[in-house]
Amino acid sequence: MIIRQKYLDALTSFQDTDLVKVITGIRRCGKSTMLEMMRQKLVGDGVDPSRLFTFKMESMEFDGIEDYRELYHIALDRIKGVEHPYLFFDELQNIEGWEKAINSLRVDCDCDIYITGSNAFLLSSEIATLISGRYVEIPMQTLTFSEYLDFRGASLPEGDLGSSGVVQLGDRSFATTKSLFTDFMAYGGFPYLATKKPEKAVxxxxxxxxxxxxxxxxxxxxxxxxxxxxxxxxxxxxxxxxxxxxxxxxxxxxxxxxxxxxxxxxxxxxxxxxxxxxxxxxxxxxxxxxxxxxxxxxxxxxxxxxxxxxxxxxxxxxxxxxxxxxxxxxxxxxxxxxxxxxxxxxxxxxxxxxxxxxxxxxxxxxxxxxxxxxxxxxxxxxxxxxxxxxxxxxxxxxxxxxxxxxxxxxxxxxxxxxxxxxxxxxx
Structure with missing residues (x-):
């Protein structure tokens, strides 16, 4: 897992606060992976894994849940008796009234909440009104070119790269910075596609x-x-x-x-x-x-x-x-x-x-x-x-x-x- 430090730092800066951490961005830009990165960081910092709870709303496990009351009670039942649990909700936008469940969990439990969503309606005006001042949005993008180089495993030389600079990649091949930028410009920065040399058909x-x-x-x-x-x-x-x-x-x-x-x-x-x-x-x-x-x-x-x-x-x-x-x-x-x-x-x-x-x-x-x-x-x-x-x-x-x-x-x-x-x- 390649750490995207900017976003992890943003999440960490609001860790263990009353604020709901909301990661937003286009599908497949890495939001779910970012939740997993945060989970791993917490474990690395000494948090017992039994205090971490993940709710993947697009999983068959939660298929058919459309009512916020049901979501609230499922979450409440799982964290019962756990001291200061960490709750991770992935792709919440399809649960009608989700904000009521999240706000109630925030109020009723001593917990730390992280959520993701692929549509800006997640934080529309009526929702923002309900949890106004109680959430922080962390907008996420597809990879920047610098992140793309990380994903390709580029070993960069010290100092000025220059577009003709030759770098070694994670697969031990070599490429110029300019050729990597040409790949990036043509095929973009969706993380799944950025770990190896791009193929147009794929x-x-x-x-x-x-x-x-x-x-x-x-x-x-x-x-x-x-x-x-x-x-x-x-x-x-x-x-x-x-x-x-x-x-x-x-x-x-x-x-x-x-x-x-x-x-x-x-x-x-x-x-x-x-x-x-x-x-x-x-x-x-x-x-x-x-x-x-x-x-x-x-x-x-x-x-x-x-x-x-x-x-x-x-x-x-x-x-x-x-x-x-x-x-x-x-x-x-x-x-x-x-x-x-x-x-x-x-x-x-x-x-x-x-x-x-x-x-x-x-x-x-x-x-x-x-x-x-x-x-x-x-x-x-x-x-x-x-x-x-x-x-x-x-x-x-x-x-x-x-x-x-x-x-x-x-x-x-x-x-x-x-x-x-x-x-x-x-x-």
Whole structure:
């Protein structure tokens, strides 16, 4: 089991508190494994295994349990007489009213609770109201490139990796960092696929099954159980998903999507499309980055961008084509910034768009452009010009795949993307 330290540290920091620890994220990003990592850590710290209780809600053991009262009494019966038990609930979103059972266990028992869920409805407004202030969410993503290297068993040299740096892998083969990044960009970072050299047929079959599970079980079936009639058209859902996937990194509006659907014989209303997009966001398939007016220091209501959870999923949906590297790079950088804890917006200036405005909790801010290459004069000017016109002193950065490049131009730092993603170069 490969430790994903960031998430384990987050769980550990809230261990033995009154807060319910809620791990959220897309299916198969490693949430269940993270619960097992936490279990192993507790045992390693001296907690008797008899105090650890796991409830895998998708197991046949709990098949048919849909009532929160039944869930509460099953859990209560199992932990009876156990001093300070640890409760692990995996994939709770299918249990209607689960939050009532969890809140009652929290109130009635001296216990430590950890749960996972693959749909953001798990923490919707009505649920959050019931346990408001009594839970902490730990959002989980598919692997970052640095984590991917860990999963491939890459033995990294000291210092600057460089995209041409040769590394030894867990299977004792050798590869360049750049070739590993090419694999990562094409096939993504789902943990199951990241432990060996990817094979296109295997990756495609795995992601196809994952995608169908998300669409059928996490979106359509969930909406049916909620009694909603909004998300019922599977073809429309998949068309909208395909549109968003094809347009990662492009400014997108509901009107534009509705217009495109109409042109392709699938007329729909703005309200319906908006509901379908919300369902895709709730399933963690996409993240929206709103536009930020840099000069006016305000969020803009229109023209935001959508980014997919994993480039492997994107390539499965839209085809493994080599002509789309720029937008895949932008998506990978977006996901890395989110992983690093930044709030990410798309920057707007009259002089042009800034790919990302990344804001930290301590008031720091970075303006970032992402480009495959900036070796030509035209491309270099296109990337640098908007950054030069930003009227403040926060750091301005261009991330590029170029291996040979200037490190500074007019006070704008230029960093190799692979060096940034592996931690060899900081923002």
């Amino acid at each position: 990756c495609s079959a795995y992601i196809r099954d994952l995608y169908q599970t998300i669409v059928v079980r996490d979106i359509l079936a969930r909406e049916k159980r909620r009694g909603h009639k909004t998300i019922t058209d599977r073809k429309l859902l998949e068309r909208i998903c395909l549109y968003l996937s094809d347009n990662i990194g492009n400014k997108t509006s509901i009107n534009k999507i509705v217009g495109t659907l109409k042109e392709n014989g699938a007329a729909s209303s703005n309200k319906t499309v908006d509901s379908y997009i919300e369902a895709l966001l709730e399933a963690y398939l996409f993240t929206r980055a709103d536009r930020f007016d840099i000069k006016g220091r305000a969020l803009l209501a229109t023209g935001g961008k959508y980014y997919i959870c994993d480039t492997g999923l994107r390539n499965h949906l839209n085809g493994y084509r080599g002509s789309d590297t720029g937008r895949l790079l932008e998506n990978i950088v977006h996901n890395q910034l989110v992983f690093d804890g930044y709030t990410v917006h798309v920057g707007h200036l009259r002089a042009g768009e800034i790919d990302f405005v990344a804001s930290g909790n301590s008031g720091e801010r970075f303006y970032i452009q992402v480009t495959e290459t900036m070796l030509s004069e035209e491309t270099r000017e296109r990337e640098l010009a908007p950054l030069r016109k930003i009227p403040d002193e926060f750091p301005k950065i261009v991330l590029t795949l170029d291996e040979v490049h200037p490190t500074d131009e007019d006070g704008i730092r230029i960093i190799n993307i692979i060096d940034y993603l592996t931690g060899s170069a900081e923002l």
